[in-house]
Amino acid sequence: MLEEYLVFTGRPNAGKSSIIREIVGLDVVTGKRPGTTRNISKHPLNSGLVLIDMPGFGRIMGVSKRLENMRKNRIIHFLESNAQNIVLAIHVLDISTFLETSWRLEKKGIISIDVEMIQFIAKTLREFPLVAANKIDKTDKKEIDANLKEFMHRISNGHISAVAGKVFPVSAKTGEGLSALKSAIHEKLVAKGYRTPFKAR
Numbered sequence: 001m002l003e004e005y006l007v008f009t010g011r012p013n014a015g016k017s018s019i020i021r022e023i024v025g026l027d028v029v030t031g032k033r034p035g036t037t038r039n040i041s042k043h044p045l046n047s048g049l050v051l052i053d054m055p056g057f058g059r060i061m062g063v064s065k066r067l068e069n070m071r072k073n074r075i076i077h078f079l080e081s082n083a084q085n086i087v088l089a090i091h092v093l094d095i096s097t098f099l100e101t102s103w104r105l106e107k108k109g110i111i112s113i114d115v116e117m118i119q120f121i122a123k124t125l126r127e128f129p130l131v132a133a134n135k136i137d138k139t140d141k142k143e144i145d146a147n148l149k150e151f152m153h154r155i156s157n158g159h160i161s162a163v164a165g166k167v168f169p170v171s172a173k174t175g176e177g178l179s180a181l182k183s184a185i186h187e188k189l190v191a192k193g194y195r196t197p198f199k200a201r
């Protein structure tokens with residue numbers, strides 16, 4: 001039987017593995033340094049779905065350009081070649097540094113990797129991913145709100161209402177917002193005819 005996937009994507013160090021740990025309870029490796037998850041890691045869930053913990057997509061200090069490109073190509077290839085079998089994608093980003101990182105990249109004429117990746121996922125899977133705007137514990141609420149507003153503006157090309165219900169501010173560290181994200185994943189999967197990947201809720 002063909003495998004069907006629940007995929008977590010995002011830049012290095014965004015907190016993908018931490019969120020998976022917290023909401024699904026899998027014992028995946030997390031780490032302080034970007035580049036902790038090195039391979040496309042498959043974790044079969046008892047709901048029949050296979051959870052994918054992706055390596056980070058983007059630059060990592062100390063990693064050669066060649067290796068970085070190889071990892072990026074593997075991620076893109078996985079998403080493109082399994083588009084039909086990906087039941088749901090969850091994109092994780094560090095919202096606490098979103099504007100700062102975007103401005104730095106824009107000065108060099110580069111679009112935010114998160115915005116680009118979310119749009120790539122939406123196009124490839126023909127469905128907008130759920131987004132975990134992680135690390136909201138790292139700065140004050142005012143800054144998080146400003147970052148969220150600008151982020152939502154950019155991923156929706158200015159039509160914020162089009163992404164309503166898709167973006168979940170969370171902290172894998174404090175647990176804030178995780179139950180809303182979990183419910184959204186649960187509802188999406190059940191609506192598509194899958195059993196919940198979570199234990200008793």
Ligand SMILES: Nc1nc2c(ncn2[C@@H]2O[C@H](COP(=O)(O)OP(=O)(O)OP(=O)(O)O)[C@@H](O)[C@H]2O)c(=O)[nH]1
Nearest residue numbers: 013014015016017018030031035036037056172173
């Ligand atoms: N303050 C804070 N730290 C977090 C949060 N989520 C994750 N972290 C920390 O961020 C670092 C990276 O977390 P990981 O879960 O390993 O990140 P990842 O996206 O899987 O990273 P790669 O595997 O390198 O792509 C770890 O030191 C985590 O403890 C959060 O919500 N708040």
Ligand SMILES: [Mg+2]
Nearest residue numbers: 016017036037
């Ligand atoms: Mg990881």
